[in-house]
Amino acid sequence: MSAGINVAILGATGAVGTEIIQLLEERNFPIAKLKLLASPRSSGQEISFRGETLTVEEVTADSFKDVDLVLASAGGSTSKTWAQTIVDAGAVMVDNSSAFRMEDNVPLIVPEVNPEAASQHQGIIANPNCTTILMGLAVFPLHQVQSLQRLIVATYQSASGAGAKAMAELKTQAQAILNDETPTATAFPYPLAFNVFPHNSPLNEQGYCQEEMKMVKETRKIFGDSQLRISATCVRVPVLRAHSEAINLEFAEPFAVGKAKAILAEAPGVELREDWENNYFPMPNEATGKDAVFVGRIRQDISHPCGLELWLSGDQIRKGAALNAVQIAELLVKENLLKTTASAVSV
Amino acid sequence: MSAGINVAILGATGAVGTEIIQLLEERNFPIAKLKLLASPRSSGQEISFRGETLTVEEVTADSFKDVDLVLASAGGSTSKTWAQTIVDAGAVMVDNSSAFRMEDNVPLIVPEVNPEAASQHQGIIANPNCTTILMGLAVFPLHQVQSLQRLIVATYQSASGAGAKAMAELKTQAQAILNDETPTATAFPYPLAFNVFPHNSPLNEQGYCQEEMKMVKETRKIFGDSQLRISATCVRVPVLRAHSEAINLEFAEPFAVGKAKAILAEAPGVELREDWENNYFPMPNEATGKDAVFVGRIRQDISHPCGLELWLSGDQIRKGAALNAVQIAELLVKENLLKTTASAVSV
Missing domain, CATH: 3.40.50.720 (NAD(P)-binding Rossmann-like Domain)
Incomplete structure (x- = not known):
């Protein structure tokens, strides 16, 4: 070789x-x-x-x-x-x-x-699935330091997750709406332009869609923790090719925000993006075409003493696939x- | 009179x-x-x-x-x-x-x-604040039946939350991007078209923005429960005038999904919108101009025995204000x- x-x-x-x-x-x-x-x-x-x-x-x-x-x-x-x-x-x-x-x-x-x-x-x-990869990069470094108990995620997923045809359709729909015409949808079941909708993959008996169960099961397998408690809500948003995720983490013990930031600042594949003065955090339009997963808005969850909240954006086609x-x-x-x-x- | x-x-x-x-x-x-x-x-x-x-x-x-x-x-x-x-x-x-x-x-x-x-x-x-009103309509009827312990919400907020100027700006930005031009932002700090970003209201020392703290504090006041544990992540999405929310609820005891659906089917101001066969749930483009808050995807949270997940869309200018x-x-x-x-x- x-x-x-x-x-x-x-x-x-x-x-x-x-x-x-x-x-x-x-x-x-x-x-x-x-x-x-x-x-x-x-x-x-x-x-x-x-x-x-x-x-x-x-x-x-x-x-x-x-x-x-x-x-x-x-x-x-x-x-x-x-x-x-x-x-x-x-x-x-x-x-x-x-x-x-x-x-x-x-x-x-x-x-x-x-x-x-x-x-x-x-x-x-x-x-793995795109949303799983992006989330894993941000969460695993924290999980290694202090055992994660539960994770609740809501996604903001771009059209690219459904392929090049869906990206083109999003643009066509947006132009139709700007022209006061009725948009048509073929790549997606509903118009995505100026709209959002729950991810349209098949639903299981519990009401979770396939995309959500990928986040649950794949994360458990990658982390090597078959008992990890995860719930996900996957939503498509009118963005072209980068996904974002709002992630709520619950650890066994309190996780200092400063410590979490220090860990993520050094984590491979992660770029910390937090400018609190200017309310500037990860955005999909800036993550597009980039290798890193951008993570920011790391906060103590005020509803749980052992909770952290974080936000990320990452290119779905690139690091996500x-x-x-x-x-x-x-x-x-x-x-x-x-x-x-x-x-x-x-x- | x-x-x-x-x-x-x-x-x-x-x-x-x-x-x-x-x-x-x-x-x-x-x-x-x-x-x-x-x-x-x-x-x-x-x-x-x-x-x-x-x-x-x-x-x-x-x-x-x-x-x-x-x-x-x-x-x-x-x-x-x-x-x-x-x-x-x-x-x-x-x-x-x-x-x-x-x-x-x-x-x-x-x-x-x-x-x-x-x-x-x-x-x-x-x-109240728009996101608070929409959430309150969907959550209070459940809270009345069984005491809510904790709520985690991620929002998908439309441009209308920042006024008519922001709605116009979203359209102008979308047209610029479709024309391969660089969009400009004045109503918002960053381009919203084909993008999402965390809500740009001022951040407190804990890292929560004003919009998020409105959801926390106003919901407690309206529900008459000053101890209710709430965490919120507010995000702007390129939608014109209806907000959506992914809400995770934790009760003191398990809350049967069928019971929750029956309660919400009768709740004032709420319209249940769930067609599981067709993956059809509330969407902001359909909530626009309507009085009701559309609620759906009511599921048992698989990460918590006493948890429910739900999804809603409601017109921000109408019921939201x-x-x-x-x-x-x-x-x-x-x-x-x-x-x-x-x-x-x-x-």
């Missing part, structure tokens, strides 16, 4: 796939050969990488021969379709979909939080974990 | 004042004479009421002679300037500003919640409370 790694991007033309390709170039990932894969509809498209023009190929059973690493971001059903083929070909799959995240034999990784889990992989490593996947890939290279030892995949 | 009431609107040309005038007409408030008052800048404007054209007058020391009721929505400093004059003139002031809300001798009223407090007035009755003020006025008429018995105002 000293000559570099053969990498395939599955879902190369999507919002996340496009960002992954840029990040591989920006971060000088040690690539020998890059293969861009997509559905027949997108094959033939040309994408520039390190000054070369690469053509997107249709994914087939032969696509993964001689590939060491697959970065997949084409949705859960595509990941399920190709996972066994990828592992059988001897490649490691870093999967951005939710298909395998909760499987026992699939590590679910935020590299700043639980990098040690990577060594347990059996061919597939899952990239593509960057985290590339960081997992970098971790695999660094720890020499790109050789698979097993090929048992539950699909 | 059988011939009707002499009413003055202080701040007649603002977003809330305009809505109050419409509501007085719509609801057939028993008016003998309507006087429209504003700053010198707005005087001379003409406003239609019951088919007549009324001219806005500059407010002066003589404005309140022969006036029975003043509905004030011209901001805290204007309310403070004229309160004593109004009370001395024998009129009752229903004040929409925050100037007197926390004064011991000023009832703070949501008519569906604590109408009985009106009888204690000494010339001034305060209209103008309608509540007019309802207070209707209550004063019904209970024959328009005669003031005292004139002690702390200004």
Whole structure:
């Protein structure tokens, strides 16, 4: 592998796939050969990488021969379709979909939080949900110092969470409303422009949507604490590509605000953004395109002696998806974990 | 008073004042004479009421002679300037500003919640903050049945909270961004279009902003429970005129979801909006212009055995301000409370 790694991007033309390709170039990932894969509809498209023009190929059973690493971001059903083929070909799959995240034999990784889990992989490593990654970065450093008991989060999620089509639709809707026309919605069930609505993923019997249960279950798995009490309310807001979150934390004992700020000021992947004089805190329009998760408004919760409140914004496509996947890939290279030892995949 | 009431609107040309005038007409408030008052800048404007054209007058020391009721929505400093004059003139002031809300001798009223407090007035009755009114309507009916212990709320507040100028600015900013131009912000400290940011009211030493402390303190006063534990995170979102709130409630004992829904289905001023099959819940674009507060997504909080989660949207200008003020006025008429018995105002 000293000559570099053969990498395939599955879902190369999507919002996340496009960002992954840029990040591989920006971060000088040690690539020998890059293969861009997509559905027949997108094959033939040309994408520039390190000054070369690469053509997107249709994914087939032969696509993964001689590939060491697959970065997949084409949705859960595509990941399920190709996972066994990828592992059988001897490649490691870093999967951005939710298909395998909760499987026992699939590590679910935020590299700043639980990098040690990577060594347990059996061919597939899952990239967590965007809201989970952003929250984990801000909360885990505190949880390490003092055990977190309960977490209540309300999200402010951008259109990008539903893909490039949804981002375009938000703009089209906004223009319609500004023109006094009635907006139409196809990517979303309801107009998002000048509106907000609870996240439209399927609801379970308890009334929690899938997105909320991802935050609950994935955070528990990443933190290695299956009993952690979490409740989430996920809401879409008319923002293009960065998510924000209002997080209420309850610890076993009081957590000094100054101590929390000092911890987060040093936390990897986190940038503290608090200018109390000017009421200036993290905002999604400033987090857009940035690697860091911006955290601020860290306050003692006045309703609970052991509570803290905090606020964050982070780029949904970048750290919420593509960057985290590339960081997992970098971790695999660094720890020499790109050789698979097993090929048992539950699909 | 059988011939009707002499009413003055202080701040007649603002977003809330305009809505109050419409509501007085719509609801057939028993008016003998309507006087429209504003700053010198707005005087001379003409406003239609019951088919007549009324001219806005500059407010002066003589404005309140022969006036029975003043509905004030011209901001805290204007309310403070004229309160004593109004009370001395024998009129009752229903004040929409925050100037007197926390004064011991000023009832703070949501008519569906604590109408009985009106009888204690000494010339001034305060209209609560918009987010407080909307939350109170949804939460008080549950609190009456089973004592609420703690409340954590995250808000999604529209531009209208900062007035008509802010609503116009949001549209201008959105158009600029759609044109790939850089938006400018004057009504707000930061661009609100395609963005969100923590509420920009002044922060206290604990890091809570004024808007958040209004939710905390006013809710306690309205509910008559000075010990109620409340924490709030107030956030502005790019919506024009209706607020939404994600509310986490903790009771002393488990509160059955079905029971909570049945209570809210009957609660005055509340409309239950839950279509779980279609993931259809309250949205600010549908709450706009409506009287009711729309409540939905009532769920058992999976992080606490005695917890409930709920979601609401309500028109900020209407029930969040103008309608509540007019309802207070209707209550004063019904209970024959328009005669003031005292004139002690702390200004």
